[in-house]
Structures are given as C-alpha cells and as structure tokens.
Amino acid sequence: MEKLGKDFVERDVVEVARELLGCYLVRRMGGEEIVVQLTETEAYRGGDDPASHAHRGVTPRNSLMFGEPGRLYVYLIYGMHSCMNVVTNGAGTPGAVLLRAARPVSGLESIRSLRPGVPDKTLMNGPGKLCQALGVTRELNGYDLLADPLQEMTLWRGEPLPYRCTERIGISKGKDLLWRFLAEA
Template identity: 60%
Template sequence: MARLQRDFFERDTVEVAQALIGCKLIRRQDGIEAEAVIVETEAYKGSGDPASHAARGVTPRNRLMFGPPGILYVYFSYGMHHCMNIVTEPDGVPGAVLLRAAVPVSGLEWIRSNRPRIPEARLMDGPGKLTQALAVDLALNGFDVCDPSRTELRLEAGEALPFQATTRIGISKGKELPWRFAAAPGRTMPPSPGFR
C-alpha cells in the first residue's frame, strides 16, 4: 500500500481524524516490523478548542501542532504514559489527531513483549496502551511520517471502515464536540473498544 503523503494531513483536522480510521500504522524497531489498523481517533484544533494543547497559542511544548502537517506530536501524559498525535492542517494552523486505539495485524509477538500478560483485545485499546505496544515515546516527537527515507514509523492507506462519532473522552473542557471517531461494530475486524 502507498504511504500517506503530506497532503493527506494538510487539511481539516476532523476530516483527517475520520480518514485515519482503517489506515495502517507500521512500526519498525530492531529489524522487527509490526502493523496495526487504526480504529479510534480524536481531533484537536486551535484557539476554538478549549481541550487542545494549542488553545492558548504557541508554547515550547505544543509548537509542533502548528505545522508542518504529517509530523508526530508525542507527549507524556499525567506522568504515566505517552500519547501519539499526528499534526494536521496547513503549516501555521494548529491541529492534531490523537491516535486512541488500534488492532494489531502483524508483529504480535513483539507487541506482546511490550505489553506482557495483557489479553490480545486489550493490547492497543487506549492511547497510552497503543504507544506502549509500539514502543513510541518522546524520541519520536517531531518525527516526519511522510519522509520516505525514515522507516521507524509510517502510515499507509487501508480499508475504509465505517465509523461512529461521539464526544471526546478523558478531557474536562470541550467535551461536547463530537470529534472522537471509532470503527463501527459489526465488522470482521474488532471495532474500537469504545463501541464494544
């Protein structure tokens, strides 16, 4: 499949969050390649989105959210786990999509080594679990997923999956915005855990 190019991410954040459902997330480390299908995302914008890290303008922490698109914005949340976002919108316009959940397709043994003694259905059913399963941490903050010379992580087009929209979770502001998207139930592939 074709690697997702910059123009895929250089558009409205909500549109990208929807389009990422069903896309493939491929992680390569130490000669091992693991693949997962994205089944849940959340969109975060700029000043009009009180839950966004970019709501109050540019800071040293959130500067990546202002572009260019196709860059990873990884941060450490609550001193417990990493969250992986992909920057969206044209350069200079803040936006990012949080990858909330995925379903493993290959490299399961390596994924399990990163999440030992966890049932398969729970390996990647949350943003912190997803990053732990794929060994994503602050070392990948600023990583360009569109750079063909980089093989550590890439996104590819996949099967377009029907999805459902709900309000976002795990936040205290902007909860009313229906910017969380998850693969709908009833597919042969397990849906997002949020809709089981």
C-alpha cells in the same frame, strides 16, 4: 497499498481524523515489523477548540502542532503515559489527531513482548497502551512521518470502516464537539 502523503495530512484535522480510521500504521524497530489498523482517533484543533493543547497559543510543548503537517507529536500525560498524535493542517493553523486505539495486523509477537503479561484484548485499546504496544516514546516526538528518514514509522491508506462519532474522552472543556471517531467492530 498506497502510502499517505502530504495532501492527506494537510487538510482539516477533523477530516483527517475521520479518514485515518482503517488506515495502517507500520512500525519498524531493529528488524522487527509491527503492522496495526487504526480503529479509534480524536481531533484536536486549537484556537476555537478549548480542549486542545494549542488553545492558548504557542508554548514549548505544543509548538509542533503549529508546524509542519505529517509530523509525530508525542507527549507525556498524567506522569506515566505517552500519547501519540499526527500533526495536520498547515502553515500556522494548529491541529493534531490523537491515535487512541488500533487492531494488530502482524508482528503480534513483537507487540506482546513490549506489553508482557497483557491479554490480547487490552493490548492497544487506549492511547497510553497504544504507544507502549508500538514502542513509541518521546524520543519520536517531532518525527517526520512523510519523509520517514529512519524508516521507523509510516502510514498507509486502508479501507474506509463504518464508524460513529462521540464526545472526546478525558477532557473537561469542549465536550459539545463530537470529534472522536470510533470504528465499529
């Protein structure tokens, strides 16, 4: 398997979101290793995208979306849930891919211990749940996935999966853009 590099995330966010489906995300924490395969993503651009955090220019929260591609953008939503994004594009063009859902490949026991009492079917079928299942918190905000200095998290190329496009979820503007990518089965 091949690690994703800067050339992968430096492209347009919609393209990156589509190709991230089927890719593998490896999470290491204290000796434990968790591997999952991404099955659902959404693209957020900015400027021309009214649903994006970056729509109204740079603010303290969203400044990562304007920065280096390949970084992790983690934020808190509705007071209790974290969402994780991969920053894309580059040099002044904001963009980020929201990771919405994934399928466990290995390290299932570690995932279960992070989400006690949760049935396997709903372990990672939503953005907040995915963060919880992988132990991702705002401490990892701004983490560089490409340099990966601490070996905390890496992205690996996978097989392309059949997918379909739909409206993005939970937003009130920009619903005409079909920027949610969902892997079939």
